[in-house]
Amino acid sequence: xxxxxxxxxxxxxxxxxxxxxxxxxxxxxxxxxxxxxxxxxxxxxxxxxxxxxxxxxxxxxxxxxxxxxxxxxxxxxxxxxxxxxxxxxxxxxxxxxxxxxxxxxxxxxxxx
Amino acid sequence: xxxxxxxxxxxxxxxxxxxxxxxxxxxxxxxxxxxxxxxxxxxxxxxxxxxxxxxxxxxxxxxxxxxxxxxxxxxxxxxxxxxxxxxxxxxxxxxxxxxxxxxxxxxxxxxxx
Numbered sequence: 001x002x003x004x005x006x007x008x009x010x011x012x013x014x015x016x017x018x019x020x021x022x023x024x025x026x027x028x029x030x031x032x033x034x035x036x037x038x039x040x041x042x043x044x045x046x047x048x049x050x051x052x053x054x055x056x057x058x059x060x061x062x063x064x065x066x067x068x069x070x071x072x073x074x075x076x077x078x079x080x081x082x083x084x085x086x087x088x089x090x091x092x093x094x095x096x097x098x099x100x101x102x103x104x105x106x107x108x109x110x111x112x
Numbered sequence: 113x114x115x116x117x118x119x120x121x122x123x124x125x126x127x128x129x130x131x132x133x134x135x136x137x138x139x140x141x142x143x144x145x146x147x148x149x150x151x152x153x154x155x156x157x158x159x160x161x162x163x164x165x166x167x168x169x170x171x172x173x174x175x176x177x178x179x180x181x182x183x184x185x186x187x188x189x190x191x192x193x194x195x196x197x198x199x200x201x202x203x204x205x206x207x208x209x210x211x212x213x214x215x216x217x218x219x220x221x222x223x224x225x
Contacts, residue, residue: 034213043203043216044155089155099145099168100214104154 002027004092006103013080014111021106023090024072030092033066033073034100039086047088048075080110116217118204124223127196133189133220137206144187145205145214146179155203161187191222199224 003026013019025033034049050057050064050073057064061080066073073092077084087107091100117136125131137144146158157171161181172178176194181187191198201221205214 036216043218046213046215049213099157099160099171101157102155 002030002092002094002101004090004101004103006090006106008106009104010107010109012109012111015080015082017080019075019077019080019084019108019110021075021088021090021108022072023074023092023103024070025092025101026071027092027094028068028071029094031094033064033090033092035064035075036089036091036102037086038089038105044089077108080108082110082112084108085110116204116206116215118202118217118220120220121218122221122223124225125194126225128193130190130192131194131222133191133202133222135187135189135204135206135217137185137187137204138215139185141206141208141215142184143207143214144181145207146187146189147203147205148173148200149203149219150200158189158202194222194224196224198222 006023031052035047036044037047038044048059048062048064050066055066061078063076087105089105090103093100119134143162145160147155148158149155159166159169159179163184164181176192179189201219203216203219205216207214
């Protein structure tokens with residue numbers, strides 16, 4: 001089955017700097033890769049996702065890149081703000097409605 | 113409804129009691145998923161439903177855990193003879209047919225005394 005590894009487990013950045021979180025996956029059949037943001041005590045919320053037919057996707061300050069050959073994908077947050085502080089989870093799955101397999105999360109702290 | 117609804121939001125019970133957790137998915141979403149999140153940890157998959165059937169029960173941690181879904185909508189996760197290690201937040205998510213994003217509810221925080 002799929003296995004997703006996520007690094008780092010914690011990340012501190014100065015406000016205004018960029019943050020990068022990386023994930024690797026094991027199943028070459030996986031073709032859908034979402035990222036979720038979870039603030040303390042709240043539900044995970046989808047912030048961006050990418051499918052295997054594209055290599056990069058951007059949404060304002062957030063971007064995700066995918067390298068299918070190497071089986072890794074990354075989340076990039078530019079010009080970080082205090083409200084970006086949260087736990088971020090990557091996930092992967094193959095086609096259909098099979099369950100997402102999540103990474104263990106990255107706790108991002110944006111320091112003023 | 114606007115989103116996935118879970119109840120209760122918090123549940124405190126004594127060890128050995130049975131509990132039922134409810135998930136009401138987004139209207140029209142055929143796929144429904146249950147996850148467990150222990151304090152400060154990641155999301156552990158438990159079970160998922162496609163319609164009323166459960167193609168994948170592989171994540172259920174023991175035979176004390178069961179889930180059902182009727183009418184292709186509401187799902188109930190039941191934990192029998194609860195143990196302290198069952199304490200966690202139980203999250204439900206739903207998605208439409210054909211590989212669309214999953215949307216989570218606020219979860220049920222379960223505490224076993």
